Amino acid sequence: MVAIATDRLTKVFPDGTVAVDEVTIEAASGEFLVLLGPTGCGKSTILRLVAGLEEETSGHVLIDGRVVDRLSAKERRVAMVFQDYALYPHLTVAQNIGFPLRAGYEASAGTESRVAEVAEHLGVHDLLHRLPGHLSGGQRQRVAMARAIVRKPQAFLLDEPLSNLDAGLRAELRADVAGLARRLGVTTLYVTHDQTEAMTMADRVAVLRRGVLQQVGPPAEVYGDPATLFVAAFLGTPRTNLLQGAIYVEPERTVIDLGSQLLELPPSDALAHHHNDRVTVAVRADALQPVPDGSAQGPFLRGEVRLVENLGHEALVHLDTGIVPTPIEESRLEHPDTGQHLADVIAEDPPVGRPFRQALARMMPHARQESPGPATARTEYGFYPVYDAELSDQPPLGDVVVRVPAPVLPRRGEPMTVRVDVDRLMLFDRGGHRIRTS
Numbered sequence: 001m002v003a004i005a006t007d008r009l010t011k012v013f014p015d016g017t018v019a020v021d022e023v024t025i026e027a028a029s030g031e032f033l034v035l036l037g038p039t040g041c042g043k044s045t046i047l048r049l050v051a052g053l054e055e056e057t058s059g060h061v062l063i064d065g066r067v068v069d070r071l072s073a074k075e076r077r078v079a080m081v082f083q084d085y086a087l088y089p090h091l092t093v094a095q096n097i098g099f100p101l102r103a104g105y106e107a108s109a110g111t112e113s114r115v116a117e118v119a120e121h122l123g124v125h126d127l128l129h130r131l132p133g134h135l136s137g138g139q140r141q142r143v144a145m146a147r148a149i150v151r152k153p154q155a156f157l158l159d160e161p162l163s164n165l166d167a168g169l170r171a172e173l174r175a176d177v178a179g180l181a182r183r184l185g186v187t188t189l190y191v192t193h194d195q196t197e198a199m200t201m202a203d204r205v206a207v208l209r210r211g212v213l214q215q216v217g218p219p220a221e222v223y224g225d226p227a228t229l230f231v232a233a234f235l236g237t238p239r240t241n242l243l244q245g246a247i248y249v250e251p252e253r254t255v256i257d258l259g260s261q262l263l264e265l266p267p268s269d270a271l272a273h274h275h276n277d278r279v280t281v282a283v284r285a286d287a288l289q290p291v292p293d294g295s296a297q298g299p300f301l302r303g304e305v306r307l308v309e310n311l312g313h314e315a316l317v318h319l320d321t322g323i324v325p326t327p328i329e330e331s332r333l334e335h336p337d338t339g340q341h342l343a344d345v346i347a348e349d350p351p352v353g354r355p356f357r358q359a360l361a362r363m364m365p366h367a368r369q370e371s372p373g374p375a376t377a378r379t380e381y382g383f384y385p386v387y388d389a390e391l392s393d394q395p396p397l398g399d400v401v402v403r404v405p406a407p408v409l410p411r412r413g414e415p416m417t418v419r420v421d422v423d424r425l426m427l428f429d430r431g432g433h434r435i436r437t438s
């Protein structure tokens with residue numbers, strides 16, 4: 001089998017859309033690499049560029065170390081399967097599977113036995129004489145897979161092949177597809193926006209956002225040690241708690257001011273030069289553990305139970321902590337600013353009026369205030385979270401979600417204290433990049 005690679009691959013469409021932005025990535029021979037990201041992040045375009053169905057604006061595609069930019073889709077010998085499995089409705093399953101062989105890419109002598117062999121692999125050997133219209137969605141997708149592998153491709157390119165199927169079938173086929181690719185040892189690029197698919201099927205996951213590669217690694221690594229705020233937020237159910245805060249480094253301790261509460265961390269040399277920095281604290285629901293009030297050792301958060309989602313074996317408890325969340329969709333994550341610039345703007349007394357000035361002032365950890373400020377509780381460190389004061393005088397609801405095992409469930413309105421597992425607490429700077437704490 002062959003390795004598939006891209007080297008600073010870029011695709012800009014004629015209307016100016018940058019769909020793929022300098023993506024360098026490699027799937028080793030026989031590897032199952034999943035491209036994961038939200039809709040529009042460029043996954044399908046990468047696949048189409050690798051397949052030769054789209055021409056790159058710059059950069060290269062390499063198959064087995066050889067640049068294939070000038071080879072046609074046929075010459076690249078990769079098999080692509082799309083979500084809408086496009087079988088020929090008037091041909092039987094056997095004819096559909098055998099179609100690529102009859103279309104003249106291979107000698108046709110062994111067609112029948114090859115079709116039978118592949119149908120066996122995919123578990124559709126009993127259906128060879130049926131028409132696609134008489135198959136279930138899952139069976140059709142298996143036939144599409146069979147048709148893709150019948151020519152013994154050098155690689156599989158699978159574009160959300162399971163997304164048209166219902167949840168049960170998807171789970172079943174997930175295991176089948178990954179198992180088949182591994183049995184055949186075919187290098188596979190698999191596109192999905194479904195994190196469960198990515199985590200369960202991949203040898204490695206490549207997370208993309210707006211055409212830019214965020215991180216590549218084994219599923220456990222990408223989940224447990226995300227490089228960017230986007231990756232931390234995108235992976236994990238329920239969504240990772242993202243809290244606005246600022247770091248204050250003192251000789252004996254490091255404090256993260258969350259606006260309404262303080263988190264005290266052990267002193268850390270790694271954080272020394274982040275004093276005064278605005279950060280996002282990311283902490284997953286299962287890194288928070290309810291403890292009896294007053295007994296908490298180490299950092300903890302307090303709140304009032306606002307909602308209990310009982311899932312049977314456990315519950316997700318929404319805790320109103322008064323902490324303002326970081327909105328992950330905000331462009332701030334793509335366009336980091338230093339805060340210094342804002343300080344200058346405030347100092348220059350902009351002529352745009354008092355509301356604008358106040359809004360800017362709220363964005364600064366230590367900006368001087370001319371009004372009482374927002375209705376957030378304040379700490380002695382004086383950190384103000386960011387929110388759009390033009391839209392609302394109140395900060396957005398800052399629920400922290402905690403995973404609580406059943407059956408001991410709290411009730412709405414009860415106070416709750418949760419211990420924060422410091423080893424699983426993650427900090428990100430204003431550009432969304434990880435700040436290592438050790």
Ligand SMILES: Nc1ncnc2c1ncn2[C@@H]1O[C@H](COP(=O)(O)OP(=O)(O)OP(=O)(O)O)[C@@H](O)[C@H]1O
Pocket residue numbers: 013014015017018019037038039040041042043044045046193
């Ligand atoms: N032919 C085209 N012309 C202009 N823009 C395009 C074209 N094809 C795709 N795009 C844009 O390029 C970006 C990436 O699209 P792409 O289909 O690769 O995303 P995706 O991650 O596969 O999304 P999805 O999960 O919805 O399929 C999107 O903003 C899309 O609108």
